[in-house]
Amino acid sequence: MAAFGNGFTAPFLFVYASRVRDLGEGTAGAVMAVFAAAALAVLPFTGRVIDRRGPMPVAYLGSLLGAVGALGFAAAENALGVLASSALMGAGVAVLQPALATMIVACSGAATRSRAFATQFFLNNLGLGLGGLFGGLMVDEHRPGTFTLLFVIEAAMFVVLAVVLATVRLPLTGPAHDSRTPSRQAGPAAQAGSDWRALFQDRSMVLLCVLGFVLFFACYGQFESGLSAYAIEVTRISPATLGMALAANTAVIVLAQYVVLRLVERRRRSRVVALVGVIWAVAWVAAGASGLVHGAQAVATALLIGTYALFGLGETMLSPTVAPLVADLAPARLMGQYNSAFALVKQLALAVGPAVGGLLAATGAYGLYIVLLVGCSLGVSVLALWLGRRLTPVQDRPYRSVVVAGRSETADDLAHGQGAPVKEHALAASGN
Incomplete structure (x- = not known):
């Protein structure tokens, strides 16, 4: 809605x-x-x-x-x-x-x-x-x-x-219920300070925020600024063709989301995100090549549409990995704080991305622009692998942990996020 x-x-x-x-x-x-x-x-x-x-x-x-x-x-x-x-x-x-x-x-x-x-x-x-x-x-x-x-x-x-x-009934045992208890034990100002302090002391979450900033900067932050300018000024496609490229991005997401989900949900989250960085690096190389193909406009157009399609493929791989990882890193009482912090990082990237892309486009530094974004995409892969070394097995590969735990836990426990996997996650997230 x-x-x-x-x-x-x-x-x-x-x-x-x-x-x-x-x-x-x-x-x-x-x-x-x-x-x-x-x-x-x-x-x-x-x-x-x-x-x-x-x-x-x-x-x-x-x-x-x-x-x-x-x-x-x-x-x-x-x-x-x-x-x-x-x-x-x-x-x-x-x-x-x-x-x-x-x-x-x-x-x-x-x-x-x-x-x-x-x-x-x-x-x-x-x-x-x-x-x-x-x-x-x-x-x-x-x-x-x-x-x-x-x-x-x-x-x-x-x-x-x-x-x-108004029709939604949240479970009373969920994070939204548990998170209200600590606030009664401290004043609002003290609680706010301790919340942010706890988040900044969680090195895995800080690293995930840095990774998220680079992710959003290298993709979403470029759609309406640098990449669009590059497509029209360098690849020389029409605004109508640019609309087709954006439609290709959406089409890949809508058509491939659940196919991709089946392929990635059993893999390590950190390695899935690292693969996204490689895919986006290829996408930016394709965008750069589209501006170098002179006299073959059909090839240039295909390369640029392929760029947007590859971005869509990467996005379908991120949706079942990054947001759930934020939730699995967060202590129950700070679930809202962690989600808001990651949303803030996204907004910062969406503000900085168009500014940088627009500035480089305005100065005509398109070669530097492509090199910068290829480097950012490969940086995503490096940061993802680095983060993977800090995650517990439950955080990095929760599906396997759930299957193993399912042999000794009831189906009802797993459906409500209770049992061994979540208990281990709670201990890891709290630093104990």
Whole structure:
């Protein structure tokens, strides 16, 4: 629901502010910057609220902020209005991410967590793709009313999301329940400080955050800036062909997610992520080659579309590995804090990535750009293997641990994430 609403309007915010409301490209750029800045502002505090109050109130708040922000866009006629609406929507979308992730952890166990996060990733991309498709068919920049309808529909989607959330019953034995107990033993300020201190002292989590930053910088942070500029200016494809490349990325994710899941869920997570780094390095080499093929535009176009498809393949491998690993590293009382910290790292990468990509594109340093991203992708492989040396067998290869434990644990215990694997994980995560 949230992804469909976001995909419905996010691709058109720049056009809406600059052309439909005639506020200029400077204001339109500020709208996108405020959207990201609002996310960065709220995420450091989101985890503490989730751990003290549970993820459900935060998810409701995110839905409310998103709905109000969308309605604000529909009614805004000046720069102040669109900037305020962008801040509200950015904050709402941002806090929804760790809240929903924490809910998935509470509703899944060691045997089902990878598949649960893969399903979420699949549905997110499906929602974004369908939202962008239907939104693109509806809007007309010469008819402002079509944009107003677009934002009203998005607001309605956030309301529907809240209604769906109201039907969810989180298990009382999940992390969201357990995490509320410690907050009654210390004041809010002391609890916040100890939460962040505990996270920074967890070297595995810190290393995973560094790995996550490089991952998001090298892929998602380039889609709407450096890679798009490279495709049009160097490979010289048309905007329509670029749209086909983006469609290829989504198609690979939607079609291959569950096939890839079966192949990777029994492997070591660290090695799967390391393989993603190699695949993305090949993708960036293909992108670089597409700009060197002169006089064979069909080959250049195929190479660039292949780049986006390879990115999609890597994304399907990450969805059942990285997010569940964050959950398995987190102590139960800090589940929200860990999820919010990783969401913050993602937002930082999504802010820095376009800035770096745009700067290199503006200066025409495309050769340096490709070399930088190939190096970042290979860095992902190195960091993943390094992280693998710090993980316990349960954290790095949970499927095998669940199968082994299943010989002595009941099916009900495994379904709720109880029993030997989770007990071992809890001890490892707490440093004992």
